[in-house]
Amino acid sequence: MLFNAIRWNPSEGLDLGILTIHYYSVMFLIAFTLGWYIMKRIFIRENIEVEKLDSLFIYTVLATLIGARLGHVIFYDWDYFQNHLLEIFLPVRFEPEFEFTGFRGLASHGAAIGIIVAMYLYTKRILQKPVLFILDRIVIPVASGAIFVRIGNFINSEIIGKPTNSDYGVIFEKLGEDFPRHPAQLYESISYLVIFLILWFIYWKTEKRFKLGYIFGLFLVLLWTVRFFVEFVKEAQVEERAMWLFNTGQWLSIPFIIAGLYFMFRPAQKTYTT
Structure with missing residues (x-):
């Protein structure tokens, strides 16, 4: 059935004998390479x-x-x-x-x-341009890169989710477990794909790109809101310091969300024209 648990136990990479090409490293390579091509298109558009x-x-x-x-x-x-x-x-x-x-x-x-x-x-x-100019643009490839980083985490069976207490989920056999967990890495990866598409559309198809800080602010709000809610189904990576109401990751996300809202809706928005 669609919601039955998936058993997950891949190798960490391709064993070539003299060396092993780790999939996690490949995901980082894809993230940075794709980001380079995205920014190249943006640089060409901005002359x-x-x-x-x-x-x-x-x-x-x-x-x-x-x-x-x-x-x-x-x-x-x-x-x-x-x-x-x-x-x-x-x-x-x-x-x-x-x-x-x-x-x-x-x-x-x-x-x-x-x-x-x-x-x-x-x-x-x-x-030699306003810092918000480059931040408005760099967040587009950053969002695309985050997709592959989380896929790498999934392959490595790290940053795992909490037990689902049901038949749904992923059994991370590499961890020696026989019960399903939330695939929190994939929740984030799919969310980052949506965020990337939203930012891409706004930059290429709307006039919002001329408002300094708007796309950057939107990125902060979307990405850290996703992080905030996914944290509810993620296991703590280390012993948590923040135990009151939210975990450390959630408390750290809140300032980014507030900053994002400020850049999106600040009263005196400056504009940039090419």
Whole structure:
């Protein structure tokens, strides 16, 4: 039946003998590559030199990875990392025994902050346009990239949902379980696809793109509202700090939603014309 549980136990990647190509890494590669092509189309439409796209790509990749890692460390697992600072940017764990972990532990809230800071630096040093101009446009490929990142999480059986207590759901056999959970990763991935299509339509088909901050604000509202509600069916990634009413992820989402509403409906909206 359609709502019967699905057993999920894929390999982590393609084993080529001398190395393994991890599907999660492939998803990140697809996300950044697709984002590059989307921004190229936008740069051409805005009559911006395509040569400036390479710098934007570097700023975005570094901001995403560094911001996401620091976000996880600070917001979710500082109790551990405050005594293991060397492990923050190393793919290993030294305690309780040495273990190669890979670069795990990334927080989208940190990635968002990192990208905002990076776009500020990028506009000041290279683009010479208002920071909201690039934020209104960079969120379109960011939304598309989030689709594939969550698919990667699903493949890795991480950021899992809570038990459904029914026949519906996904049984993550890799975790040694025999009961179905909510496929929270897929809930988010599908939602991000919808958000991407909305932002794409607004930018290409409406005059809203001329209102500085509007698309950026809409992105914040849509994406973090999705995150807020999906958190209700997600398991905590680490021991939660925020236990009153909402979890850590939800409390961190609220300021982004409020900021998004401000940029969408602020009284004195500036406009940008090409």
